[in-house]
Amino acid sequence: MSAERPIVALVDDDDDLRLATGQLLTLAGYEVRGFADAPAALAAVDRAFAGVVVTDVRMPGVSGIELFRALTARDADLPVVLMTGHGDVDMAVSVLKAGAWDFLSKPFDPDALLAAVARATTARALTIENRRLRALAEDSGVDELVGHSAAIRRLRATLPMLADADLDVVVEGETGTGKQLLARLIHRGGRRGRHRFVTVDCAALPPGAENALFDAYGTLSQADRGTLFLDNLDRADERVQHRLAQFVERRAVALDAREPVAVNARIVAAIDAGGQARVLPALFHRLAAVSLRLPPLAERLEDVPLLAMHFLARHARGTGTTAADVAHLAARRTWPGNVRELEMAVERAVLGLDTEARANAELPLPERVRGFERALITDAVTRAGGDVARATQLLQIPRETFYYRVKRLGIDLRGLRAR
Template sequence: MNEPIVLIVDDEEMMRTALEQWLRLSGFATATAADAEEALASIDDIHPHVVLTDVRMPGLSGLDLLRSIAERGLPTEIILITGHGDVPMAVEAMRAGAFDFLQKPYVPDQLVNSITRAAEQARLKRELADLRRKLDGGENELATRLVGASPAMQALRHAVLDLAPIPADIILLGETGTGKEVVARCLHDFSPRAKGPFVAVNCAAIPAELIESELFGHESGSFTGASGQRIGKFEYAHGGTLLLDEIESMPLLAQAKVLRVIQERVVERLGSNKQIPLDLRIIAASKVDLNAESQAGRFRADLYYRLNMATLDLPPLRDRGDDSVILFHHFLAEASRRFGRQAPALHPADINALLAHSWPGNVRELKAAADRFALGLGATGRSIGDILGHKAPTSAGISLAERVAAYERHLIEAELDRHDNAIAAVADALQVPRRTLSEKMNRLGVRR
């Protein structure tokens, strides 16, 4: 049986080192991170059974890290350690899904015992997930990650399940915000390479003069500023999956070298003649048609042909029918848990706004709207129409009753903002009984 992996997160280097040494002697494999941000960036590559984290750290706290891991549904248990523990904090941590909450100074054997039990629970969760995936072919799990009931999304999920186990390079084509990296992650997680690294590279974010070093790595002294050896993204993704996002932005010279690496499945670091064999799947993502780009001379045709063993087209949100409402509910629930607020109810006018919007930013725009709606603050917009910037319709063609309702809604929302959502104060200001005010708010879809 493989050693359980423990990710140690603490901003104090001495504490990280001491814990790492003790846990290795106790039979655990370890990895470390100096803060929660570093832990979140590395967790997909490490796949830890247990995250052992301090609570109070600069930036994101241990509780923030706990919530982020819980939201992503990772089969990882979290143990929090603090020198400033109290009962309310412990209760909050356990409610948020922590496996254990230990206060310094702790007994080392107690810590090892807690980690052992947590690792066993994480292992059981993974075995259960694997069993469920085998029983239903992965459809149920995939439906929680590629959310939507439209025919386009059902076809996409079936294509992912069909292609995931096949060792073929794939092109993902979709507009900005359609979820290309999410689909790439699913192709990786449902493949035999799931235990290997998933490495995502945004080609548009790397300067042209650095892209070869970033992709292929370099030896010390291979160019000015190369003070040490660096492992490139191709080599780092060995045994797993490499996502080349926005590949259409890659310079043509770099494309020629990438083509050779893909064809030969070997890489040479800059400044070295040694060929390093590679075993990886390559997924290329683009927001433009690479075939058209190759015909226009802006993308190498031979690289396109080599990558195009299979192409998945990701539908824009505007073509997915009621999926915008389903996704909004999904992201609203996530945001409400993250912000610790009760999810506001959707009014029929909000549903209409979701269905009528063209969603130029696709799922990414919708998720941001759900986050703002979950906050429920006047500054972020009280209705979906406000958040999406929909202007009130002109009075032409609108009945007197509709104009009166719009005016009443405007007055109530203005008074709610002025009185910090105090219903009694708003009722006094508008000189109406509280019951009448509540009824009007329900009828007009006004929220506190």
């Protein structure tokens, strides 16, 4: 999709009709690329083409039907709207069954053409975005810090510098933001990645269990040359924190023995958002050579579609679940459980347990597209605080196209802005 206007490739051998139809589409906010015959269109439209195609059927040489078949052979997801001055019901049925987006008889109602093109444009935008997100998700791998928000980009840029720096790290973030994942990435990226990544959940230690941590053959000693991950450090009791402070300072266990056992471990500690106040200062300041913060998902909603595709690629193999089945998740505004909650939502969709996804899948494709388009516009207006100019920038559509779609979809813009 172009940065300013959605694209329509308009194919018609009648110069006057092509000009008139092109003007109609241009006024509606589209970038129109006109072609006088099918071969010219075929040369210009490939799988990377981000727009939709509107073509006459009856043309000399290569017909619109042949053009449709050639284009969809290249890209089965490319929406093609066919126009003909010859009311041929059998032809319409056959091409619609073959995958044509819509079929209009000339003279057609201008609103019918605009409605068909608008739905096709939304579907194409979704296809292109899903392909981009799927490629990014596949490039990221299964256990990567996924996202393109500024906060996540900064964290990814920091990881290579931290990996071999041998500095202890404190990671702060809400439950479900991925603190353990970040710790594993730090461990895996450096020379310590060849050795153990040892996890101690400080919130799950039963009373008296610290002895098993701190003796010569205990859990902490197993992290020698590797990484020790102290999860939920802020939920450890005060006695454990005091002993951890001694361990961090001396890097040894069995401190009461004649010869304490040295442990060469890099420590990454995770605390909840605001958890620093529950950590002894003597312990926190010894560990916090570097402090990182993982933002909640509510602060990086632009990452939701990419994360949904990432989890879909992880969980949906062989199930037939597609990007359209999780597209509705992008419109949700709250994720109190953060990335973990989003992953569970994708798993429910894959298993057919998501009632919203199941109801969405039972709708005809045009209705599903309309619902997705309505959600995108509503979300953009909300994110823009009711500022239409900002919303159109987020959606990357012209203002006139925005207002046309708001009216066509029956969106209460005034009520939405007031809310």
